[in-house]
Every structure is written in C-alpha cells, then in structure tokens.
Amino acid sequence: xxxxxxxxxxxxxxxxxxxxxxxxxxxxxxxxxxxxxxxxxxxxxxxxxxxxxxxxxxxxxxxxxxxxxxxxxxxxxxxxxxxxxxxxxxxxxxxxxxxxxxxxxxxxxxxxxxxxxxxxxxxxxxxxxxxxxxxxxxxxxxxxxxxxxxxxxxxxxxxxxxxxxxxxxxxxxxxxxxxxxxxxxxxxxxxxxxxxxxxxxxxxxxxxxxxxxxxxxxxxxxxxxxxxxxxxxxxxxxxxxxxxxxxxxxxxxxxxxxxxxxxxxxxxxxxxxxxxxxxxxxxxxxxxxxxxxxxxxxxxxxxxxxxxxxxxxxxxxxxxxxxxxxxxxxxxxxxxxxxxxxxxxxxxxxxxxxxxxxxxxxxxxxxxxxxxxxxxxxxxxxxxxxxxxxxxxxxxxxxxxxxxxxxxxxxxxxxxxxxxxxxxxxxxxxxxxxxxxxxxxxxxxxxxxxxxxxxxxxxxxxxxxxxxxxxxxxxx
Amino acid sequence: xxxxxxxxxxxxxxxxxxxxxxxxxxxxxxxxxxxxxxxxxxxxxxxxxxxxxxxxxxxxxxxxxxxxxxxxxxxxxxxxxxxxxxxxxxxxxxxxxxxxxxxxxxxxxxxxxxxxxxxxxxxxxxxxxxxxxxxxxxxxxxxxxxxxxxxxxxxxxxxxxxxxxxxxxxxxxxxxxxxxxxxxxxxxxxxxxxxxxxxxxxxxxxxxxxxxxxxxxxxxxxxxxxxxxxxxxxxxxxxxxxxxxxxxxxxxxxxxxxxxxxxxxxxxxxxxxxxxxxxxxxxxxxxxxxxxxxxxxxxxxxxxxxxxxxxxxxxxxxxxxxxxxxxxxxxxxxxxxxxxxxxxxxxxxxxxxxxxxxxxxxxxxxxxxxxxxxxxxxxxxxxxxxxxxxxxxxxxxxxxxxxxxxxxxxxxxxxxxxxxxxxxxxxxxxxxxxxxxxxxxxxxxxxxxxxxxxxx
Numbered sequence: 001x002x003x004x005x006x007x008x009x010x011x012x013x014x015x016x017x018x019x020x021x022x023x024x025x026x027x028x029x030x031x032x033x034x035x036x037x038x039x040x041x042x043x044x045x046x047x048x049x050x051x052x053x054x055x056x057x058x059x060x061x062x063x064x065x066x067x068x069x070x071x072x073x074x075x076x077x078x079x080x081x082x083x084x085x086x087x088x089x090x091x092x093x094x095x096x097x098x099x100x101x102x103x104x105x106x107x108x109x110x111x112x113x114x115x116x117x118x119x120x121x122x123x124x125x126x127x128x129x130x131x132x133x134x135x136x137x138x139x140x141x142x143x144x145x146x147x148x149x150x151x152x153x154x155x156x157x158x159x160x161x162x163x164x165x166x167x168x169x170x171x172x173x174x175x176x177x178x179x180x181x182x183x184x185x186x187x188x189x190x191x192x193x194x195x196x197x198x199x200x201x202x203x204x205x206x207x208x209x210x211x212x213x214x215x216x217x218x219x220x221x222x223x224x225x226x227x228x229x230x231x232x233x234x235x236x237x238x239x240x241x242x243x244x245x246x247x248x249x250x251x252x253x254x255x256x257x258x259x260x261x262x263x264x265x266x267x268x269x270x271x272x273x274x275x276x277x278x279x280x281x282x283x284x285x286x287x288x289x290x291x292x293x294x295x296x297x298x299x300x301x302x303x304x305x306x307x308x309x310x311x312x313x314x315x316x317x318x319x320x321x322x323x324x325x326x327x328x329x330x331x332x333x334x335x336x337x338x339x340x341x342x343x344x345x346x347x348x349x350x351x352x353x354x355x356x357x358x359x360x361x362x363x364x365x366x367x368x369x370x371x372x373x374x375x376x377x378x379x380x381x382x383x384x385x386x387x388x389x390x391x392x393x394x395x396x397x398x399x400x401x402x403x404x405x406x407x408x409x410x411x412x413x414x415x416x417x418x419x420x421x422x423x424x425x426x427x428x429x430x431x432x433x434x435x436x437x438x439x440x441x442x443x444x445x446x447x448x449x450x451x452x453x454x455x456x457x458x459x460x461x462x463x464x465x466x467x468x469x470x471x472x473x474x475x476x
Numbered sequence: 477x478x479x480x481x482x483x484x485x486x487x488x489x490x491x492x493x494x495x496x497x498x499x500x501x502x503x504x505x506x507x508x509x510x511x512x513x514x515x516x517x518x519x520x521x522x523x524x525x526x527x528x529x530x531x532x533x534x535x536x537x538x539x540x541x542x543x544x545x546x547x548x549x550x551x552x553x554x555x556x557x558x559x560x561x562x563x564x565x566x567x568x569x570x571x572x573x574x575x576x577x578x579x580x581x582x583x584x585x586x587x588x589x590x591x592x593x594x595x596x597x598x599x600x601x602x603x604x605x606x607x608x609x610x611x612x613x614x615x616x617x618x619x620x621x622x623x624x625x626x627x628x629x630x631x632x633x634x635x636x637x638x639x640x641x642x643x644x645x646x647x648x649x650x651x652x653x654x655x656x657x658x659x660x661x662x663x664x665x666x667x668x669x670x671x672x673x674x675x676x677x678x679x680x681x682x683x684x685x686x687x688x689x690x691x692x693x694x695x696x697x698x699x700x701x702x703x704x705x706x707x708x709x710x711x712x713x714x715x716x717x718x719x720x721x722x723x724x725x726x727x728x729x730x731x732x733x734x735x736x737x738x739x740x741x742x743x744x745x746x747x748x749x750x751x752x753x754x755x756x757x758x759x760x761x762x763x764x765x766x767x768x769x770x771x772x773x774x775x776x777x778x779x780x781x782x783x784x785x786x787x788x789x790x791x792x793x794x795x796x797x798x799x800x801x802x803x804x805x806x807x808x809x810x811x812x813x814x815x816x817x818x819x820x821x822x823x824x825x826x827x828x829x830x831x832x833x834x835x836x837x838x839x840x841x842x843x844x845x846x847x848x849x850x851x852x853x854x855x856x857x858x859x860x861x862x863x864x865x866x867x868x869x870x871x872x873x874x875x876x877x878x879x880x881x882x883x884x885x886x887x888x889x890x891x892x893x894x895x896x897x898x899x900x901x902x903x904x905x906x907x908x909x910x911x912x913x914x915x916x917x918x919x920x921x922x923x924x925x926x927x928x929x930x931x932x
Contacts, residue, residue: 018706029718036725039732047735054741090737107586108579112737126572126736127728128811129842130818132558134724134828141587141721149713164702249705253606256709260599265493268590271582272500279504280580282511284562287540288518294537296527298879370584380584387583394583 009184010192019154019189026150026193030200033142037100038207040138044095044111051090051112052438062087063430077424080117080338082433083415084345088116091407091436093400096391098216100204101223102140102383104392107132113400115407115436117415118345119290119352139204140386143227144379145263147197148234152255154189155238157248158182159474164247178474182243190235197231198224219389222449226385229456233378236463243473266377274369281362286355290348297344304343308420315420325422342419346412353405360401367394374452378459384452388444395444403441410434483607487645490599491652498551498592498660505550505664508577512542512561520890528881531863532789538566538859541852541891543573546839547664548672551657552593553577554831554840563849565856565891567793567863570800572736573849592657593834596680597827598716600649601687605708607645608691611638612930613701622932631696631930639692639923646684650677675837682912683830689919696926719825726821727814739807746799756795764791783875786868793860815842819907826915829908836905843896843904851893862888 066076075081093111110125135141159182162168172178205220238255245251309316317325325337374380387393414434418425519540526534543561560573612635615621624634654677661668690711695704734742750756768787769775777784822828835841871878 032722036729039729043732043735047737050735050741051737054737105583110736112735126733126739126807127558128733128814129555129559129845130811130815131724131728132578133555134818135589135721136587137721137725145587145717149717153710153713247702249702252705252709256602260602264588264590267584267588268497271584271588271590272497274582274584275504275580276500279507282515283575283580284511284515284540287564288515288522291519291522291537291540295522295525296529297533297537298529299527366582370582373584383583383586 010188018157022150022154022189023192023196026146027196029146030139030142030196033137033139033146034100034200034204034207036137037103037139037204040103040106041095041099041204041208044099044106048092048095048111048438051092055090055435058087059430059433059435063427066425066427066430076430077426078338079415079418079423079425079429080342082425082430083117083411083419085116085118087433088114089407089411089434089436091115091400091404092438093397093441094391094439096216097208098205098219098223099390099392100139100208101201101220102386102390102392103136103138104140104387104390105394105397106392107136109397109400111400113404115404115411117342117349117412117419119349139200140383140390142200143197143230143386144383147193147227147231148259148263148379150193151190151231151234152238152252152259154193155186155235156242156251156255158185158239159242160245160251161242161248163245163476164249172475179471182239182474186235186239186242190231194228194231197227201227219449222453223385223389226382226389226453226456229453229460230378230382232460233456233463236460236467239467240463240470243467243470262377263379267380270370270373270376270380273373274366277369278362278365281355281358283359286352289355290351293347293351294344301340301343304347305339308343308346312417312420315417317420317422321422337422338419339422342416346416349408349412353408357405360398363394364398367398371448375455378456381452381456381459385449385456388449388452391443393444395448396441399444400441407434407436480607483603486606487603487649490603491649491656493599494592494595494653495656497590497595498656501550501592502660502663504580505545505547509544509664512544515540515562516542516544516891523888524882524885526885528879530876530878531866531880531884532567532785534880534885535567535860535863538564538856539891540564541848541855541893543848543893546669546672547661548669548676548838549840550660550664551591551673552676552834552838552840553591554593554835554838555842555845556840557591559845559849561848563852563856565852565859567789567856567860568796570804570853570856573845573852592660593676593680593838594831596653597683597830597834600646600653600680600684601712601716603649604642604646604684604687604691605705605712608638608642608688609695609704609708610701611642611692612696612926613698613704614695616699616932617701621930625930625932632924632927635692635696635923635927635930638695639688642688642692643685646688647681650681650684653677653680669839672837672839676834679830679833679837679912682916683826686826686912686915686919689916689923693919693922693926696923696930715825715827719821720828720831723818723821723828727817730817731810731813733807733810733814739803743799743803746803747796757792760791760795761788764788778873780874781872782869783867783871783878784873785875785878786864786866786871787875789864789867790861793864797857819911822908822911826912829911829915832908833905833912836901836908839895841901841904843901847896847900848893852891855891859888 062076062082064076070077076087078086081087091113095106095111099106107125107127157164159168159178162171171181201223202220237258238251241251241255241258242248245254322337370380371384374384384393388395411434417423418429519542523534523537523539526537529537541563543556545556545561549556557577560575561577562575563573564571610617612621615624615634625631654673657673657677658668661673691704691708694708695701698704698707748756750759764787765777765784768780768784769777772780772782774780818828822832832841836843866880866884867875867878870880
C-alpha cells in the first residue's frame with residue numbers, strides 16, 4: 001500500500017514542473033561534476049605515470065652512458081649530475097580508484113615531487129588561473145553544495161505550499177495521516193536525489209579503472225553512508241522548515257539562509273578562525289635565509305668546505321684526487337669541481353628544509369582546527385569524508401610530504417659522500433641508488449573517517465529529534 | 477520596503493558580514509605586503525653586497541621579484557589569489573610565480589570563496605530579491621494594484637517607480653559597502669588607490685542594478701509573490717553557484733593543459749636535445765669554439781681578446797630563451813582557448829563579467845598577473861644579458877677569471893614592475909563590459925516589457 005502511494009506520489013511530483021526541473025538540472029550538474037572529476041583523476045594519474053616513466057628512462061640512459069665514453073655534460077659517472085639536474089628522482093603519490101569522489105587537496109599540491117641534491121621549491125600545479133580562481137566543480141562540490149540546494153527547492157513547499165493555499169486543512173480533514181502525506185512528498189525527491197548521487201559516485205569510481213578492492217569497497221561504503229546521512233540531515237531541515245512555515249516562500253527563505261550559513265559562512269568563518277589561531281608563516285623566509293647563507297660565495301667557499309669536512313673527515317679527498325677530478329671543459333672554468341656547486345646547495349637545502357618543515361607544521365595545525373570545527377557544519381563533515389575516502393586529503397598529502405622528506409634525506413646521504421670525495425659513480429652505485437618507488441604513502445587512520453561519520457550521524461540524529469518534536473506543527 | 481524590519485535586519489546582517497570579512501582580510505593583506513616589501517629590500521641588499529665574484533655566479537645567485545598589491549586586492553583578490561606573487565629570477569631557468577595566497581588558506585574554503593567582493597556580488601542581490609520580489613505581486617495580492625490602476629496610474633509609471641525605489645535601496649547598499657571598502661583600503665595603503673576603488677564599486681553597483689531590473693520585471697510579469705521569489709532565487713542560485721564554476725571549468729574539459737611536470741619535461745627535452753635526437757650541448761659546444769676562434773683569428777681560447785665565457789653563455793642563453801618562449805607561448809595560446817569558453821559561459825549570467833571587471837579595477841585580473849610575470853622575465857633576461865656582456869667585454873681568454881664587485885651590481889636598477897596599459901585592459905575586458913551592459917539592457921527591457929503586461 002505504502003509502495004503504491006509513494007509510486008503515485010513520485011509520478012505526481014515528476015509531472016510538476018518544479019520537481020521535474022530540479023531533478024533534470026541536478027542530474028545534468030551531477031553528470032558534469034562527475035565528468036570533471038574523472039577528467040581530473042585521469043590527469044593526476046597521467047602525471048604520476050609520466051613522472052615514473054621519465055625517471056625510468058633518464059636512469060636507463062644514465063646507466064648506459066656510465067658504461068660508454070665520458071661526456072662533458074651528461075656523464076652517468078658524475079655524482080653531482082646524477083644526484084641533481086640529470087638524474088633527479090621523482091616521488092609520486094598514489095592516485096587511488098576512489099579519487100574521483102573528491103579532488104581534495106590535489107588542486108593545491110601536485111602528486112609528484114622532485115627529489116634532488118638541490119633544494120626544490122614546490123611549484124603549484126600548472127593550471128589556467130581563470131579556472132583556479134573560479135572555484136571547483138567536481139563530484140564533492142555537487143554533493144556538498146548542490147544536493148542540499150536541490151532538496152530544498154524540491155521539498156520546501158511540501159506542507160507550507162498547501163498551508164499557504166489553504167489546502168492543508170482540507171488534507172487534514174480527509175483523515176489522511178499528515179505525517180504520511182508530508183513524508184511522501186519529502187522522501188520522494190530525497191530518495192531520487194540520493195539515488196542519482198550514489199549512482200554518480202559509483203560511476204565516477206568505475207570510470208577510473210578496475211573494480212575496487214575490499215578496502216576500497218569499505219571506503220566507498222563509508223562515502224555512501226556519509227552522503228545518506230547528509231541527505232537525511234537536509235531532509236530533516238527541509239521538513240522542519242516546511243512544517244513550521246506559514247508560506248512556502250518563508251520556508252524557502254529560511255532554508256536558503258541556513259544553506260548559506262552551513263555550506264558557505266561556517267566554512268569561511270572556520271577558515272578565518274584557523275588562520276587567526278595559526279597565522280601562515282612567511283613563505284619566502286627560507287629562500288632568503290638560504291640566499292644569505294650562500295652570498296659572497298667566492299670568499300666563503302673554502303670555509304664552507306672545511307665545515308663539511310670537519311663534520312665528515314672520511315669524505316675528504318686527497319690532493320691527487322682533487323687534481324684528477326678537474327675535468328677541463330672547452331671554454332669552461334679551469335678551477336673548480338662539483339663541490340663548488342654542491343656545498344652551497346647543501347646549505348641552501350638545509351635552510352630550506354627548516355622552513356618547509358615549519359610550513360608543514362603550520363598546515364597540520366590549521367587542518368586540525370578545520371577538522372575540530374568541522375562539527376559546526378555538516379557540509380565540512382561530508383567534504384572531509386570525501387577527501388579521506390578519495391585519498392587526496394590534507395593528511396594524506398602530509399604523509400606524502402613526510403615520505404618526500406625521507407627520500408631527500410636518503411638521496412643526500414647517498415650522493416653527498418660521493419660528491420665530496422670527488423668519486424665517480426660505479427655501476428653498482430647506479431644500481432643501488434635510492435630511487436623513489438611508487439606507493440608508500442599510507443592512508444589516514446580509519447578513526448579520522450569514522451569520527452566524521454559519527455559526527456554526521458549525530459547531526460542527523462539531532463535533526464531527527466527536532467523533526468519528531470515538531471510533528472504537532474503538522475496539525476496547524 | 478523600509479517599513480519591513482526583516483529586510484532591514486537582513487541588510488544590516490549582510491553588511492555586517494561584509495565588514496567582518498573585510499576586517500578579517502585586512503591583517504593578512506598588510507602582513508603579506510610588509511613581508512614582501514621587507515623581503516624585496518633584503519633581496520636588493522643581498523644583490524648589492526654579494527662581494528666580488530664572477531658575474532655568471534651572480535646570475536645563478538639571481539634575485540627574487542615580488543609583486544606588491546594595492547589595498548583593493550584585499551577586497552577582490554581575483555586571479556592574483558591563485559597565481560604566485562614571487563618569482564625567483566636566475567639564469568637558465570624561467571620560473572612560474574610562486575606562493576599564491578590561496579595556498580595559505582585551509583581546505584575549509586575549497587568550495588566557499590569568501591573575499592569581501594565575492595560576498596558582495598553574491599549576497600547583496602539576495603537582499604534585492606527579498607526586498608523587491610513583492611514589488612508588483614504584493615500590490616496585486618493585497619488588492620492595491622487594481623485601485624492604483626483605477627486612479628489612472630500607468631503600469632509603466634508604477635513599475636518604473638518601483639524600480640527606482642529598489643534602485644535606491646541598491647544604491648544605499650552599494651554606498652554602505654563602498655564605505656566599508658574605503659575604510660579597508662585606507663587601513664591597507666598609505667596612498668589609497670581611489671580610482672581603482674571607484675571603478676570596483678561602480679561595477680558592483682551596475683551589477684546590483686541589473687538585479688533591480690530583473691527583480692522588478694519578474695515581479696511585474698508573474699501572478700504571485702511566491703512564484704516571483706521561486707524564479708528569482710532559482711536565478712540567483714544558478715548565477716551565483718553554478719555559472720562561475722561552469723565558466724571556469726568548462727575550458728579545461730574541452731582543452732586539456734599539460735601538467736607542470738610534463739611542461740617542464742618538454743622544456744628540458746627541447747633544451748637538451750635537437751629535433752634529430754642529438755644532444756644539443758655536445759654539437760653546439762664544439763661548433764661555437766671553432767666559430768669563435770675563426771672569428772678572432774686565434775687558435776686557443778686562452779688567446780681570445782674577449783671573454784669566451786660571455787660568448788658561450790650568450791649563445792646558450794639564446795637557446796634557452798628560444799625554448800622558453802616557444803613553450804610559454806604555446807601554454808598561453810592554450811589558456812586563451814580555454815578562456816574563450818570561459819567568456820562564452822559568462823553570457824549566461826552577469827556575475828562572471830562583473831567579477832572580471834571588478835578584478836580588472838582591483839588590479840588582480842589575469843592581465844595584471846601576466847604583466848607582472850612578463851616584467852619579471854624581462855628583468856631576469858636583463859640580469860642575464862648584462863652579466864654575459866660584462867664577461868665578454870671586460871675579460872679575455874676563457875673569461876672565467878673575471879671578478880666584478882659592488883660597482884657593477886649597482887648598475888642593475890631595482891625591479892619595478894609596470895601596470896598594464898589601458899589598451900591591454902580594454903582589449904582583455906571589452907567582452908565583459910559588453911556582457912554586463914547587455915544584461916543591464918536586458919533587465920531594462922524585461923522591466924519595460926513586463927510593465928506593459930501588468931494587469932490587476
């Protein structure tokens with residue numbers, strides 16, 4: 001009986017221009033967001049695989065060159081060239097199959113990072129500034145912003161519309177359960193929107209490759225649960241507004257203002273609060289300090305070299321080795337070897353590392369505030385779940401940063417002694433160099449995800465309790 | 477409208493929100509500008525006090541270009557927020573601007589832009605809608621419309637009067653907002669950019685007037701306030717939430733750009749290898765030595781009357797610059813193709829054009845950011861060319877034993893980026909001007925056409 005009633009209600013609503021229009025527009029925007037997400041993920045994956053292929057092909061050339069005659073500019077035996085501009089490694093962050101569910105922080109940070117003996121600035125992803133400035137339109141945006149909007153537009157007049165037209169009292173006089181009538185009118189669009197959204201999410205995952213594994217299925221289920229809870233929250237809020245408002249315009253206004261607050265004002269306020277609590281550090285201070293350390297280089301280089309050799313006496317080459325290492329280049333500097341370039345670069349890298357660490361600490365502190373304050377808005381919570389499930393959250397990128405730090409330490413530890421000893425790289429060296437391998441960036445602990453889900457469930461329960469208490473409003 | 481306390485409260489609340497957003501943005505802007513000014517002075521001092529060294533070593537040391545921004549940037553960060561404001565300028569490398577302000581925001585605002593200008597563009601029309609959606613329908617629903625028409629008031633006059641009254645509300649809101657903005661730029665700049673601010677406010681007022689026409693016209697066209705509100709809120713949502721994002725993202729869907737690593741790898745490949753696959757440096761180096769020796773009639777580099785290093789670096793830098801120009805021009809072409817789609821979608825809602833024009837006045841649009849990047853690159857090349865010149869002409873033989881000091885470092889003037897020309901700005905934004913003007917005209921026509929259909 002109920003199924004028949006709901007089916008009738010669905011048909012009736014879809015014949016109405018408002019609900020039909022909302023559903024069509026939402027489906028269109030969902031498809032657009034899904035396509036954008038899939039495209040973005042493919043682009044990220046292409047970056048990662050291109051970086052890995054580039055590293056492999058450069059190292060294959062270097063290994064071949066190391067077996068051939070010496071060359072001036074790209075010799076595979078030169079530790080400074082192999083550790084720096086020619087043989088640098090590239091650390092890559094895995095882009096999971098679920099990445100299409102949210103672009104996450106990948107719009108701010110690239111999934112590849114150069115590992116070299118030279119300090120490298122993290123250049124932002126290459127993107128048309130017009131596109132970056134206009135705001136993102138991915139699947140997570142559709143879920144976080146447009147799903148509640150569509151629900152509000154479709155459901156705000158469920159009761160208040162009839163009340164405004166004077167029909168609600170007639171409905172009550174027929175003996176029909178007002179809860180059942182209002183419930184059908186609200187549930188039908190909610191279920192339709194939810195079904196479309198979940199289907200869109202699954203489609204975006206399917207478009208990104210092979211079926212997800214067991215762990216990914218659990219994460220996908222977590223995302224689906226978050227979307228369901230988010231829909232329930234907005235369904236409850238819409239129900240409250242339409243049950244309490246004397247006219248549908250009032251309900252729409254109230255819901256519109258709440259939507260503005262929850263998806264826009266609260267996140268913006270949380271951001272402002274987080275930055276007030278943790279002001280961003282000076283981003284270029286590291287570069288300035290590094291420049292200061294390497295200024296007046298010609299006069300200070302001998303002292304710099306001595307400092308390194310005092311710390312590592314085992315790295316000091318003999319005079320004969322120094323003389324032998326001087327490889328005259330036609331028209332090139334007569335005196336000098338790789339140490340002239342490496343030692344200042346080592347100092348610059350050390351200075352830069354301190355400031356990069358400060359920046360990362362700041363980022364972690366800011367995101368911790370966002371995570372705590374996320375309880376204030378279901379929009380922030382569902383966004384966080386999307387980020388965590390997609391594997392592109394701020395905490396995953398923090399783990400990637402830590403991995404890159406480890407790789408850089410290993411890279412310096414491998415190349416520094418060879419450069420400072422003026423030793424050629426051997427075939428064995430080239431075989432054992434600590435080249436970055438794909439993977440190795442752990443997902444955030446599941447407690448983060450379950451915490452956000454619990455908070456969403458608490459919101460849904462709270463709204464449900466309010467709706468329960470507001471049931472008498474239906475008899476007005 | 478002024479008797480409706482809800483509208484007054486809503487207006488005050490939104491103006492308070494704008495004031496709060498502006499106040500929150502001010503300290504970060506001032507701190508950032510102070511840091512940049514201090515860092516620019518430090519970089520200059522580092523350049524001047526780098527001691528005696530080889531000029532090419534100094535070109536590797538380089539400088540850093542900083543883009544200072546006026547107070548209007550805190551109101552409308554625009555494209556500047558996502559493009560870096562700092563460019564390291566060293567030889568053999570053309571860098572992208574780094575450290576965009578957006579990188580200093582948390583993940584909470586990934587989908588929620590909260591600049592004062594954007595809040596104004598989105599929230600003030602909301603007030604106009606709430607205040608004006610009943611302008612004509614309210615009179616009809618209360619029965620006053622029939623009375624008014626019966627007294628001989630022409631519908632055109634009635635609609636025009638309502639539009640003027642709502643325009644007065646819009647102007648009041650615009651003035652209040654301008655006062656907030658003026659206070660912010662006074663707090664941000666010693667010499668506030670009044671002309672920029674006036675332009676920014678004028679654009680935003682024009683945008684509000686578009687909404688005034690749309691709201692009154694819609695209210696005159698439909699039967700009930702409920703329908704008017706539904707339609708207008710729907711338009712507001714589409715215009716505010718959907719259109720800007722579709723406009724900014726559709727270009728990337730149609731025209732795919734390379735990733736940074738792909739772009740860098742392509743440049744490196746063209747620098748390293750000739751089109752036939754041979755290593756560029758190996759073939760170039762030997763040929764240049766031979767040509768130079770022949771040109772000066774000597775047999776050894778050590779016997780050259782000029783510094784060979786200068787000749788060699790000029791030649792290699794010319795190769796690098798040709799490769800950089802080719803790849804950056806290709807990227808620019810690609811971005812222009814994406815921008816075409818951006819402009820096409822901007823026809824569907826006035827907010828994109830109003831935003832673009834506001835950014836142009838605030839000095840934070842793409843033209844300003846590109847001008848800074850181009851100026852920085854020109855300055856980098858100036859450093860490279862000057863240092864290569866002095867190596868060639870102030871030394872002999874290999875040219876690697878030359879050392880120059882502070883007297884030479886001082887010959888390089890400090891970096892002073894120039895604002896783009898009005899012609900460049902007009903060329904970039906004339907479509908936005910046309911779109912906003914077209915929307916305003918459409919609004920007026922919509923109002924006029926609706927007036928002729930008003931029935932009690």
